[in-house]
Amino acid sequence: MLLGALLSALAVLSSASPNRQLSGLLQKRSASISSGCDTSGTASCTNTTVIPNTCCFESPGGLLVLTQFWDVNPTTGPTNSWTIHGLWPDNCDSTYHENCDPSRDYTNIAALLTAQGASATLDFMQTYWKDINGNDEQLWEHEWATHGTCMSTLWPSCLPSGSPTGAEAVAFCQTVVRLFQNSDIYNGLANAGITPSTSATYSLSTLQSALKTAFGVTPALNCGSGSLNEVYIYFHLRGSVIDGTFDPIDAPVAGSCPSSGIRYPPKS
Numbered sequence: 001m002l003l004g005a006l007l008s009a010l011a012v013l014s015s016a017s018p019n020r021q022l023s024g025l026l027q028k029r030s031a032s033i034s035s036g037c038d039t040s041g042t043a044s045c046t047n048t049t050v051i052p053n054t055c056c057f058e059s060p061g062g063l064l065v066l067t068q069f070w071d072v073n074p075t076t077g078p079t080n081s082w083t084i085h086g087l088w089p090d091n092c093d094s095t096y097h098e099n100c101d102p103s104r105d106y107t108n109i110a111a112l113l114t115a116q117g118a119s120a121t122l123d124f125m126q127t128y129w130k131d132i133n134g135n136d137e138q139l140w141e142h143e144w145a146t147h148g149t150c151m152s153t154l155w156p157s158c159l160p161s162g163s164p165t166g167a168e169a170v171a172f173c174q175t176v177v178r179l180f181q182n183s184d185i186y187n188g189l190a191n192a193g194i195t196p197s198t199s200a201t202y203s204l205s206t207l208q209s210a211l212k213t214a215f216g217v218t219p220a221l222n223c224g225s226g227s228l229n230e231v232y233i234y235f236h237l238r239g240s241v242i243d244g245t246f247d248p249i250d251a252p253v254a255g256s257c258p259s260s261g262i263r264y265p266p267k268s
């Protein structure tokens with residue numbers, strides 16, 4: 001009762017002024033389905049024998065890549081935060097599948113989230129999962145159709161019986177948001193004294209070590225015209241994409257940034 005009142009108060013506050021911490025709290029309330037999978041078993045990509053139940057073991061795309069943008073031209077999202085690009089399954093070896101099930105290319109992700117009790121997730125996405133041309137819904141649909149439909153632990157036959165159509169896409173969005181909330185690149189860099197600047201330049205190793213301190217692993221850093229614009233954080237997964245444990249790992253491949261002279265321009 002009290003908790004309910006507190007959560008509705010938070011919901012009001014949160015919709016008035018989007019805030020990562022508050023939305024994070026709300027996020028926990030809106031988990032839609034649970035997988036029933038054990039999270040103490042073998043991590044994806046690390047098995048040495050065949051694991052038959054790919055509802056609880058992500059395969060073949062067991063290397064999961066959380067990708068985030070730093071968009072400055074045009075800018076997207078808050079000036080003090082990176083934004084979400086997506087979560088991609090890689091076959092543990094830099095090959096990957098895309099567009100695995102056109103029958104599940106849902107055409108209204110926002111409506112699915114609202115209908116399935118995940119409006120807190122949707123609110124968060126509207127602030128932090130931004131398309132560079134302003135078509136956020138189109139980006140979400142693209143990310144789901146291209147990458148989410150390839151995740152074995154999200155096959156419809158893996159969902160609890162009676163799950164509504166699209167429940168796995170809702171779970172996908174919730175997981176992407178959860179991972180993003182735990183991978184705050186802006187503050188990771190800021191804690192090492194690295195904030196957006198029109199004049200400063202950094203070496204790749206300086207940026208990497210700041211992020212290694214923040215996350216315990218080294219991500220891959222991508223640049224466009226010498227400016228940092230995308231970061232990839234890699235994970236192995238124990239259990240399901242719905243509610244499993246994502247173990248961060250060092251990037252298995254280098255990003256495109258040069259070794260020195262890297263800019264990190266402000267969003268303005």
Ligand SMILES: *[C@@H]1O[C@H](CO)[C@@H](O)[C@H](O)[C@H]1NC(C)=O
Pocket residue numbers: 047048049050051052053054059
């Ligand atoms: C790991 O498990 C997957 C899923 O069952 C299987 O396809 C793959 O061959 C296994 N890898 C090894 C090295 O046994």
